[in-house]
Amino acid sequence: MQIDFGWALDGSSWADAGAGGSTGRLRCGPRGLVALLQTRLGLTRPAVDQAVRIAQYLQLVEPCAADPAFWPARSVALDPWSTARQLLRWRDAAREDGWSLAPDAALPPRLAALAMIEQRARPGALSPGAADDLHEVVEELEQLAAAGTPWPLGITSIALHEEPSALPGRWPALLGLLAGQGVELTGPAPASEHRPALEVVQCRDEWTAADVAARFLAAGGTEPLTLLAAADTDVLDRALHRRGLPATGHVAASTDRAAHQVVGLFLDAVTAPVDVHQLAALLDLRLLPGPDADAAPRGLFPARVRHALLGALTREPGIGGPAWRAALAAEEGAAEIDALVSTPLRAEDLRPPVIAERLEWLARRLHGLARGQGAVLASVLHVQAVRGVLAMLDPGIPLSRRTLQQIIDECGGSGRSPRAVAEVAPWSVTTGAAQVRADGGTVLWLGPGESAPSAPRWDPGELRALEAAGARPATPEHLASLQVDAALRGLGSAQRVVAVLPGRRLEQDPAPSALLALLEASRGRDESDRLAPQDLLSGSTWSLAGRTLAVRTPPRAEIAPPPESPLSIGPAAHLLPERLSFSQASTLISCPHHWVLQYALGIRPAQVAALPTGRPMIGTLVHAVVEQLVHERVDEDLGGVPLTVPAAERVGEVFDALVPQLASELDLPGHSAERGDIRARAVRSVRELFERMAVAGLRITGTESGFSRPLALDLAGGPRTVDVRGSRDLDAVDASGRPAVIDLKWTSSRKGYDDLYDTSEAIQLATYAWSLGVDPPPTVGYYLLKGAEFVAADPALDPRGRAPMDVEDSWRRMVAAITTALDDVAAGTVHVGCREVLEGAGPTYDQQGRAWSGARATARAEGGLVVRAYCGSSEYAQLCGLTGDWR
């Protein structure tokens, strides 16, 4: 066998393009050569996960760290896993440099610590790493040489890219021993004086760079071509496919894929306190595509279960509330999940066996899922690896969440991208400059993308100690020049190098390329000599480094906003509603276009697994507190609640009881101050509500009272009855028996409600009042929970001295507005609500405000109503043309 050996050649291909077939030839770097020799010498062994080695090393480190004099003792106590990992990294590097790890009184602290740990190790306590393999091979060869016994290695010759003496650690020794075994060492060849021709195209984004590279490849040429894909090629590959050309597939692995999230998410979701956001993400996690492109993707749980529970969580972001219980009742399979989250692991008692037991459940589930094939296989292996490591740890000592997370991360592997597929191409592809074999052809070099090797660095004292102990550590300069020289050799094999630089990627400027600077300098050039992509164009011809291509400039697209309001469609009586809720009615009045889309046509966004949080969540919670208090205080004899104020303690208790069901995130660590603020505010506000109501003599009779009342509309196309539905927050009666309706809001803005009330345009209140069907109509008002203030006429509730809202007039105008809107729709005219008002109003806040006031005044004068819509930032606003990019 003949071997081509270079320091930077690990991972390079050994099949030279176009060579047909070959046997007995190999190209490799240090890792490859050691592996080969292990096979030849009978020194193979099962591969060991790095996670396992860290766990093993940790077992060795921990007893040392019991001694506070042990140099890294403090770090071990603080973060055992990472510290062990770091120490192991150093240990392996020292080993790589050729050190035996033998203790010696004169060792500097870091090396002394490594030696001390090593000393404790029984044989086999630490699975060998790559550096140990090298040592073992060297020692084996030494013994063979000493014994003089022949052991044919089957290697005829090794062509070296570097002088053996230039290599660090035991490499010169190894190569010497091989020579002693009869392997012929040749090379390295003298450095070539040849400098390839160089073109550098400096782009400003990846797509432009991809265009340049793809065009160069598409243009074709006769010379052999090597694509040096030094940077991520995902964007380039799309550009290549777009041209029917093969993809390069140099896309980085990442653990951000669903399959890698499973273990961590699962353990988070089953550890107390349960974070419902994590639980929702776990439920929602998509692991496999559905059976066809139209089907929903598959996750860990059956679709129906997932749906039911996610639905419950989006209504009530907590566990155990009514929505959650309803979902459990509806879906049998949900019980299993309920069992997992309602008896969660305790965060302070994460002992390895307890975790492993939970993981068993997960492993079973994953196996059941498509038999652990496809992407799920990665999850299965991940669980396996984590359980393997857990089994090695002391079962009695609880892990910190951080350590557990580190183990999960360590075991996760790399997460290969499905995009990382190199396709058959008429050019050769390499990812490192050192591996380029251009044979006088052209190299197309995409992106600088080199990263300096991050070998641990020894300080001068350590270097001396290592050398004294017979090791041959390399200096950073030395390692850097080994890499750079190899890269330059690779590029030097080309006649011409064409470098295409993307300029920026993910809004970051890539670090300037050292290699490119060297190449440019060798030709007496600098950045100012680079080409810009537009320099490659001349008329309708694109050309770069001798390759040309015809291009055309597509005509400018005219993009116009949608037609002006109103839109005309055919008669559309089929769109008329049977039912109206308050919010539907309000949408209908404010913007028929929006109403048609959302309600008549059912064009809606999908439910996302994003649970309510912040203001909406707190609003629901405080509403529920009021509801609960009313329920428990209702006295049948009184026909409602007594006119007293609930004790602060009781309000607090109700709040505390409801938080886990409706706002469980407030119970998570780190939220206690916020929770305290909200609780104090809620207690105060709820008590103020009861107090004001009592002072005003209003007895609360019910909450969340649902209603449904037919409304006869006199439409142009004939009478039509629609069912008006909704539910009232608070019903009450005064001493005289006159009913009252109060709507609760959790909001910081009072002004809007003041205004609606004072202008009798609070149509929500009007609707609720009408729903009672009494004459005279009830008194109405808002209670703003956040500021603990009423908006109402009764000075006992609201001291601002308002005139009572004219509920009947409000309702009349509302019905008139609904009638007009529906008549228009039925006749095929769809008004585009606020666009009609705002178009031409001008961009500033004031201008828009004036436009609204004008529209309102006009409508009022005509006995109608304008509802100001807040939908300008919704997705509907794109479809109506209010917002949009018409550049």
Next chain:
Amino acid sequence: MTFTLINASAGSGKTYTLTHRIAAEVRGGLQPSQLIATTFTKKAAAELSDRVRRTLLEEGLAEQARATDSALIGTVNSVFGRLLQEFALDAGISPEVRTLDDEQQKSAFSAAIAETAGIAGEPARDLLARTEVDGPETPEQRYGEKPSWRQAVRVLAESARTNLLSAEQLREAAARSWEELRAAGLPEPGEDRRGPWTEQLAGALAGLRAETAAADDPHSGLAKGEVNALRSAAKQLPVLEQLLRTLRGAERAPWSAWTKITKIAEGKLGGGDGGYTYVAKIDEALIDLALEVREGLLANPALQEDLRALISLVMNTAADSLDAYARYKREAGLIDFIDQEVGALQLLRSSERVRGVIRSRFRLLAVDEFQDTSPVQLALFLELSQLIEDKVWVGDPKQAIYAFRGADPSLMRGIIEQLEAGDSVLGRGVIEDLRHSWRSQDDVLSLVTAIFPQIFPELPRERVVLEAAPAARAGWAERPRGGLEAWCTPVQLFKNGKRKPPTAAQRPVAVADGIAELLADPDTGPGDIAVLVRTNDEAAAVAQALAARGIPASGDGVPVLAAREGRIVRAGLAVALDRRDTLALTELVDLLDDHGAHGDWFAQLTAAADRDDREAVLERWWRDPVLDELRALREDCPELTGVEMVTALIDALDLPERIRSWSDPEQRLRTLDALRALAAEHAEQARAASAPVTLTSLRVALDGAERGPDLTDLPETVWVGTMHSAKGLEFSRVVVLLDLKAAVRSQTAGSFIVPAPQLDVTAPLAGREARYWPPVLPTFAPLQELLGATEHARRRTRIEREESGRLQYVALTRAKDMTILAGEGRAPVLDALVSDADEPPPLLSWDNDGSSIAVAGRDEPLPARIRTLRTEAPEGEDYRFVATPLAATDLPPGPRPVASGQAARFQASAVASADAHGIVGDPVRIGPALVEHGGQHWERVGEAVHAYLALPLAALDQDQRKRAAQRLVERWSVTRAMGAEALHGAGEAWLAHLEAAFPGAEQLTEQPITWWNEDDQVMEGWIDTLLRLPDGQIVLVDHKSYPGQEPVEHVRREYLGQMATYARALAAAGRAPSRVLIHLPLRGEVLEVMLA
């Protein structure tokens, strides 16, 4: 030991000097890995290292140039972060920590102190309400929400940490904060009269109510004027009624509520020159109360106690939080920027090993932008300086503009003094002043020369004023002619004759007009011009005004979701994740002009008779060929990362091609990049918060994205940005938008650091103390006047004013060829810098119709072109720039070509078996079976056997074979499953078989093989054994660890494809096998495969 400090005024070739200094050191023997260099930004760091490398190359130091990456070059934070990480075990911290960015730091702090603050704040709720610091952590300013007191705690804790103040010091400072506040602003405590005041107010209001009721009485006989007066009073009454209700809840009534009454005392009736505060009637009714409250409020003992208690609460909680936050980070493995610096400092001070290592490892410490150094950083540099032989520090105290980040410009001045005096621990150093400008032409320099010596009187003139370098002068011929300009708007006057300034909306329009005029010069392009403003809002306004004139401008582009391409990606993502998102689907139809239903979607939907019909319409839309790629993408989704998904969506919806025919393709490409960056940021943030990183969460994050792409560096674009962000940049023509007023804020509240009475730069942190003054009664003049006069407030104001002067210096030194002052005849910000007077004389002034700028204290005015600009954008005068060449495409219109998609590599073992490949002969027994029916570890047994058979057994003696067998069963842990004996036996059987069947054959084990098949796919693999028979024939052997019962069937089903592939590969390599054998060592059998 050498210490060189280079004073480098703006444009004096600082980077050049520094890189050549470093190169000289390298020439003198410095190894690149012995260099530490810090800069202020990441970009500057990357540039410095690139420049160093190129300079070394220029100077023929190729070897060292190659090793430039081994130097430690980075921002101050990254350098110290790296040192801290490297020495983590010395510091006793975790070697793997995640660095929090500013945003993450805020939330981490809140989470960390939630418990502490919750406990401390609980009993103080009423106090917090009275002092109005009980708002949410992230207040919504538009609703007038005020921030929580916990924000003050965070800021204070942060300054304590950056100033190395201990919890104990913070606690002690609480008492002093209160004492100073009391002494400066509060009288001796008197009586708490809130009760009587409230009743007085109630009485007054009752009276007013009765009075105003009379106005409605038609028989009251009141004069019309009186009726009107009462009616307007009636309108305002509710506000006061509400105030009364607030004040009655005394335990929670905010102190500032009283100032709603005291205001009256400052209005007309109280002798102020304003109008009435409410209306005459009300003011009259309340003036006595107002005067009384104004007089007595500060003496209120409850108010004083509240101030004291709040100071103590905030400062003590901040002290407690130091521990809580540290613990939190320790447990979660987090570190913030302050930890990096403080941690590194402690490490350098405490660890002898670290000091030794640094001493031996580094030889040159280069510090760039030294003036922006904070005290901790200086302390760090000083520690390092004592360990590192040579120091080169470069800076310009005139360009220190980061006080808000803790930088302290007096430090640099102090260091210069120390080095010149030579009597401190620093020893004597060399101060070098760079005297020449390599940037600016004479006119630009003349303006700087005219004003800045007056603004920096404490600096020697030669450290303020530069002359053009003679060599640079030579290059001017190729540059556009330089000059000065001053811009103004048409003169408008108030009635009183004073000049009426243009509105905030008019100024950007005028600037755009001026730029349009500049662009009328054929030699000037948008890329030559920069506009420097004070605030981000101004920058946005200018960019918008330029866009309105069709002039491309940099800055933040259109928000990603407001740009068509962003909408398309978002909608595509939504549909890909959930087909039921009919809204997103509709939006796609609306946005993609080649979709079949584009332009007609509303009609199609409304025409559908019922729900089923509509479903059918939607189904048809989804099946439109335009969405082919998107449909295909749905299947890949579960495996993609967010960034990959965005990339895939961009391609699936063909955006790079679509964009070519839209406006501003370059900007839109930036949107695409920003979308990918958002996905990456989302993942990063989610990881930091231990939140899941899924496509669903990406969708939610994307929906919340408000920013646009960063348009910096787009060619042919006017650069618009703040003066801060312009630091380090240069442009041909620079428009400086001058503030119309010099705003001086009174600094009487918040937390702040009191410096040591005497600065000792060698111990920059010594003697500092923290203070906190609550923001109570911010508009109550009697208190604010007193506090404003304190030493603390005056010092803070002075610091701010000096910083403003340096900011102007930065702005006015950016131009190469022309500086343009956009103001209204004068530059009030500059005036305020040279004079304390209320109405200072103008330092610079110009007339609308003049031709020069007059400079105070200088006889000769500076010649300048004055332009008067329009404040309304003219119709139809759009700047025209040529369509970008990037719009050209090489792709023909029509459907996408299909790529073959064939993988470039394949493995022989993955080639499927087919009967057509050949037939399998009957097994021949060659020895005993190794395992029965595949025992527990038969896979590993198989590996061990494989490994053993890979050895050159024939060349080994029995001893060697036995030892090898023993070693392998141990290594593969199969001693029990198989045992060395058995393994050895299997080898013997195999050898015996070979001997018998192929006498004299040469055995080649583990042979590498490569092959390119007819589809050009490449295979690389290893062949177990090749036998070379004496007659040259080749036999291919593969060992298979099959323990089962149906060997023939198994081989036929599993291995025929692989064998056929190997055989063809061998043939291609010129070694076509004449026979193919499968050796089943676990069964002790050999089978022959007869390939077709």
